Amino acid sequence: MADTAVPGVDPQIHALCEAFRADYRAVQAEIGKAIVGHHEIVDGVLTCLFVGGHALLEGVPGLGKTALIRALASALNLKFSRIQFTPDLMPADVIGTNVIMENEHGHKGFQFMHGPIFSQIVLADEINRATPKTQSALLEAMQEKQVTAGGEVRKLEEPFFVMATQNPLEQEGTYPLPEAQLDRFFYKLSVQYSGREELREILNRTTTGHKVEIRPVLDGEKIIRHQQLVKRVVIAPHVQDYAIRCVLATHPQGVYATPMVNQFLRVGASPRAAQAITLAAKVRALLDNRFHVSFRDIKEVVVPAMRHRVILNFEGEAEGMTTDMVLEKVITDTPQTIESELVAGKA
Known part of the structure; x- marks a missing residue:
């Protein structure tokens, strides 16, 4: 059944919205050929894709984090590279380095050898297995979409995405990502264990000779066009203000801080x-066939957008709290509108 027109939206914009939803569902379907379940994780990764952000997937080994990102890469007609982060990985292994090369005339000179970061979709696998020095090699690339090596700035081809996986910090041989690095990830997605029926389907697919063929259904030009469309979606001032107050509510001792934030958080969101x-x-x-943001949209994305941007204090860790618990309470304790401001507006 065809989508109904978005009320109050220009027909040309409506056509772009339909194309966005069609491409979103097409990529989603291709990923579904290889990944069983994890619908929220797939939606989170695709959200990052269509806003030009980077995704961090966290979970114990074997839950399909790497497989999901590889499936996404297969569904996109983009240059793909994988970097396996290990304790001995060096920044030059990620970015590249100048090497001495000899030409056909016997003259020697420096030539820059591009590292795997020079792709459009980069899988940074087990990123927290590498040392902080190597982790930080991604900072400039993620924020500025460029790298500086040998005194020269080199632009990265757009669209550019870093999709990273990491193991929980309780695992041996891990280095916590610096706050500055975490803040550059658009979403942090927590990958959970599969359920009974999902595990049954995984076994049926992987132990019976079942072959999966994922075809590319989206190219870089369309992705950039969809990213531009996303930015054009309207957000009303009072809805935007709710999003702002949700962020301000995470600042300990701030004007909008909730009691749980004051008790359990050390650092709020940026x-x-x-x-x-x-x-x-x-x-x-x-995705909901609207060209305006609702309060519900805001509430649905607060946790993945902020769980890695707030830090528990000692009491929070001692009490066994998680950032998700605090943020869920922020959502419920932050009013959608402030009555005093509504009254003032009517006066």
Whole structure:
């Protein structure tokens, strides 16, 4: 059945919205050929794709994090590279380095050998197995979409995405990502164990000779076009203000801080959190056949957009709290509108 027109939206914009939803579902379907379940994780990764953000997937080994990202890469007609992070990996192994080369005339000179970061979709596998020095090699690439090596700035081809996986910090041989690095990930997605029926389907697919063929259904030009469309989605001032107050509510001892935040958080979310919430909510609106953001859209994206941008204090860790618990409470304790401001507006 064809989608009904979005009320109050120009027909040309409506056509772009339909194309966005069609491409979103096409990529989703291709990933579904290889990945059983994990629907929220797939939606989260695709949200990052269509806003131009980077995704961090966390979970114990064997849950399909790498397989999901490889499936996404197969569904996109983009240059793909995988970097396996290990304790002995060096920054030059990621970015590249100048090497001495000899030409056909016997003259020697430096030539830059591009590292695996020079792709469009980069799988940084087990990123927290590498040392902080190597982890930080991704900072400039993720934020500026460029790298500096040998005193020269080199632009990365767009669209550019870093899809990273990491093991829980309780695992041996892991190095926690620095706060500055975490903040550059648009979403942090927590990959959970599969359920009974999902595990049955996984076995049926992987132990019976079942072959999966994922075809590329989306190219870089279309992705960039969809990213531009997402930014055009309307967000009303009062809905935007709710997103802002959700972020401000995570700042301990701040004006909008909730009691649980004051008790259990040491560091609140940065302005990047507000940007992530807004853009992710716009994607939710488009998928729901709307060209405006609702309060529900904001609430649905607060946790994945902020769980890695807030830090528990000692009491929070001692009490066994998680950032998800605190953020869920932020959502329920932050009013959608402030009555005093509504009254003032009517006066």
